[in-house]
Amino acid sequence: MKKILVSILLIFITFNLSACTDYHEIERSSPILSMGIDKEKDKYKISVEILNMNDFAGEISVKPQIISTDGETIDEAIEKIKNMSSEELYFSYLEVIILNEDMAKEGIDDVLDIILRNNEFRLSINLLVTKDDAQKILKSKSNLQPIHGVEIANTLKENENNTSIVVVTPIYKIINMMSLKGVEICLPSVKIQEDKEESAYAIENIAVFEDDKLKGYVDHDISKYYSFATDNAKKSTISVSNDDFLVGGIVDKSKTDIELVDNTLYVNLETSISINEFNSKKDNSFNSKTIKKEFKNKLEKNIKKLITTVQKEYSLDIFGYGLKINKFNQNDFKPYENNWNEHFKNLNVKVNADISLKDDIDYDLEKGDYSYE
Amino acid sequence: MKISENLKENVNIIKQKYNKDFAVKYRSFSNLGRKYTLIFIDGMVNSAFISDNIIRPIIRNKKLISPINPDKSLLKKVLIANDIKTFSDMEKCIDDLPYGNSILFIDGCNKALSFDTKEFTIRSVDEPENEKAANGPKEGFCENILTNVSLLRRKILNPDLKFVNKTLGTRTKTKIVISYIEGIVDKKVLKEVEERMDKIKIDSILDVNYIREIITNHKRSPFKTAGTFEKPDTIAGKILEGRIAIFVDGSPMVMTVPYLFIENFQTSDDYYLNYYYASIGRVIRVISYYLTLSICAIYVAMTSFHKELLPTNLAISITASREGMPMSTAMECILMILVFEFLRESGARMTTSASPALGIVGGLVIGQSAVEARLVSAPMIIIVAMSAITELMIPRLKSTTIIFRFSLIILASLFGFYGYFFGMLLLVIYICSLDSFGMSYTADIIGNPLMYKDSYLRFPWFKIRTRPIDMSKNKVREDINEKDIS
Numbered sequence: 001m002k003k004i005l006v007s008i009l010l011i012f013i014t015f016n017l018s019a020c021t022d023y024h025e026i027e028r029s030s031p032i033l034s035m036g037i038d039k040e041k042d043k044y045k046i047s048v049e050i051l052n053m054n055d056f057a058g059e060i061s062v063k064p065q066i067i068s069t070d071g072e073t074i075d076e077a078i079e080k081i082k083n084m085s086s087e088e089l090y091f092s093y094l095e096v097i098i099l100n101e102d103m104a105k106e107g108i109d110d111v112l113d114i115i116l117r118n119n120e121f122r123l124s125i126n127l128l129v130t131k132d133d134a135q136k137i138l139k140s141k142s143n144l145q146p147i148h149g150v151e152i153a154n155t156l157k158e159n160e161n162n163t164s165i166v167v168v169t170p171i172y173k174i175i176n177m178m179s180l181k182g183v184e185i186c187l188p189s190v191k192i193q194e195d196k197e198e199s200a201y202a203i204e205n206i207a208v209f210e211d212d213k214l215k216g217y218v219d220h221d222i223s224k225y226y227s228f229a230t231d232n233a234k235k236s237t238i239s240v241s242n243d244d245f246l247v248g249g250i251v252d253k254s255k256t257d258i259e260l261v262d263n264t265l266y267v268n269l270e271t272s273i274s275i276n277e278f279n280s281k282k283d284n285s286f287n288s289k290t291i292k293k294e295f296k297n298k299l300e301k302n303i304k305k306l307i308t309t310v311q312k313e314y315s316l317d318i319f320g321y322g323l324k325i326n327k328f329n330q331n332d333f334k335p336y337e338n339n340w341n342e343h344f345k346n347l348n349v350k351v352n353a354d355i356s357l358k359d360d361i362d363y364d365l366e367k368g369d370y371s372y373e
Numbered sequence: 374m375k376i377s378e379n380l381k382e383n384v385n386i387i388k389q390k391y392n393k394d395f396a397v398k399y400r401s402f403s404n405l406g407r408k409y410t411l412i413f414i415d416g417m418v419n420s421a422f423i424s425d426n427i428i429r430p431i432i433r434n435k436k437l438i439s440p441i442n443p444d445k446s447l448l449k450k451v452l453i454a455n456d457i458k459t460f461s462d463m464e465k466c467i468d469d470l471p472y473g474n475s476i477l478f479i480d481g482c483n484k485a486l487s488f489d490t491k492e493f494t495i496r497s498v499d500e501p502e503n504e505k506a507a508n509g510p511k512e513g514f515c516e517n518i519l520t521n522v523s524l525l526r527r528k529i530l531n532p533d534l535k536f537v538n539k540t541l542g543t544r545t546k547t548k549i550v551i552s553y554i555e556g557i558v559d560k561k562v563l564k565e566v567e568e569r570m571d572k573i574k575i576d577s578i579l580d581v582n583y584i585r586e587i588i589t590n591h592k593r594s595p596f597k598t599a600g601t602f603e604k605p606d607t608i609a610g611k612i613l614e615g616r617i618a619i620f621v622d623g624s625p626m627v628m629t630v631p632y633l634f635i636e637n638f639q640t641s642d643d644y645y646l647n648y649y650y651a652s653i654g655r656v657i658r659v660i661s662y663y664l665t666l667s668i669c670a671i672y673v674a675m676t677s678f679h680k681e682l683l684p685t686n687l688a689i690s691i692t693a694s695r696e697g698m699p700m701s702t703a704m705e706c707i708l709m710i711l712v713f714e715f716l717r718e719s720g721a722r723m724t725t726s727a728s729p730a731l732g733i734v735g736g737l738v739i740g741q742s743a744v745e746a747r748l749v750s751a752p753m754i755i756i757v758a759m760s761a762i763t764e765l766m767i768p769r770l771k772s773t774t775i776i777f778r779f780s781l782i783i784l785a786s787l788f789g790f791y792g793y794f795f796g797m798l799l800l801v802i803y804i805c806s807l808d809s810f811g812m813s814y815t816a817d818i819i820g821n822p823l824m825y826k827d828s829y830l831r832f833p834w835f836k837i838r839t840r841p842i843d844m845s846k847n848k849v850r851e852d853i854n855e856k857d858i859s
Contacts, residue, residue: 022789023786024678025676025677026676026677026692026695027695027696029680029692031685031689033685054693060690060693060694062693090680093688095685122681
């Protein structure tokens, strides 16, 4: 009898000392999927996307609803939303936080701080910057999915994998980058497309940060090559044309190595491209050598343009070259450890792209002559 | 009590024992001045055999039976029945009578003759209901122990196959046969089994389960530590691995010991099908046991404690379907499992004419209407259905699933995954602590690596060169050196 009592007591204690009783029915909490943070004068304006869910005889209807409040601090504003809601706000499914430009210019460390302190937030949240109001973006019409949070997160993922115009930097990466030397943050930005009948949003330029403060943007035309410059390119369409032809290709594989010799930064690319589209303007001959050359010129020119633009306008190393150099050769980096950005500004940049075509066949459609190179 | 020389006295003793029993027949006849009385029970004997081979030879006998030891001369010269025993003890006669034997008392002789005349109606050898096999032998045991023993004997044509007789049950006097193969069986286990059988002091044994519950080590455990099987080919396989089979008269189930945990997941079909297919089947059965215990508890823990573990889209659809539900997830789960247990039990107990009604009530009313009436959420029905389907796959463990599934749900609803894992841990420790006749219950899992070849997977027969369990001293199946085993 005594044995049984002791074992019951022991089991009882094991359970209760674990402090693990966080019981909460799933329908009593409302998941928040995206959040917008604006700053107006001295007040934070928070907009959250809450899902209004219903199930009528098996037909599930999910309607997102935007609730906005303001407060002196972010927490205060969130508390006001909680006052309005009958259910517990649940932040674990939060995928996207959109920051207003004014907010970003003052620094994003407030937001990072809240996310790090609260254990409900996932560290895979995507941060986005917008020139418009964050609230306006959340209230705009979404393209395919009814839920903005899911859609923006999926758009970012799709674009990273299939077009490489975005390099996704989730919160944990941002926090790492802030603590490391030789790299600065850059985030994707989102804007409202005005030309459509109903307003919708689109991912565009990349926003450049110094420490945690927004400094400016890099244009979309060249920001596309950010992924090539940082060894993140996965699948990207690239097209070249000259007097003879117009060729569209898809990047299959791309590898970027960098090297610092004296004051010159060598950026070496090994890119394999498969031809997707070929329009000949003169005869129907396909000359892989000239096509390769065109691709090479285009990549080299644009990557160089991107790097030099960032050098000149911001003198911030958003590519993380300092970090890479530090990784492979500490002695090269050591002298500039504390003023890497200054040094980066004055580096000469040489880009060399080594292009290979996937189906490397020369042929002439009229002659019917195929020859492998 | 000795049999007296007086015929009337003997018959009177029997008459007193079986007074008012209409079926006990007394046939008196005489030949050349000597009186005889044959006693048998109607319905248990072959009447033609009695009249042709016992009564007719005695009556037609022309020669005088010697006055000294008339039983011997009858036996040697007159009677043409095949199986005759001679008794001098009255008790033995009385015990022999109910099993279909006929007793012949002879006037002036203090011995009685017992003839094997039994013939009674028994069920024929059918395909067993619970252990259906798509391939391989389809015959199953019936209720008569002699038929059952002969079914096994036909599988192993070897005098090393031994059958040891016992009679248990002080009132029912049930016949029990212990069967094993000399040279393979572990003598220690055999001795242990016989000792435990001798200790049984129960007045009635109607089924093999009476013995199983008494002789196993872990009498209070929901896990069986002695297995029962319905097919002679299964039993033959088991005793060829070194196990001991116990037949009980009147039971179509035969018990084997030792019984290991993995045997719950093995079927006779595994040995008759392609080994890839059989191995996948076994793995699926093990996974399904894990699922039937856990899936409800995991669902409850996930939705009420660890929502962040759910993918966003799944969480949204679960939340939407649970919107406005009257009961908590755990309550809903326990209720639906109770409903399933009710359905299962009524399915097992009802008459066949009621089965369409059960199908309609179970499928339509409880499944569909409960969701439409918003009493139970749709994901819960799926989870409980999963749990139910996987339970049906392993009928040998059904006594444990009900108990442990409920305990895990309650733990998960109180403490989330912490409670669930705690419960699973206790369960695993408990299973490992069990043993069956000196063998660890999990010997196949935590033992000699040679034994894996027929446990969770079934290797092809040319690879299984040893007996899969460690109980037999004679480990090697093939005629090879023990060194060559790989």
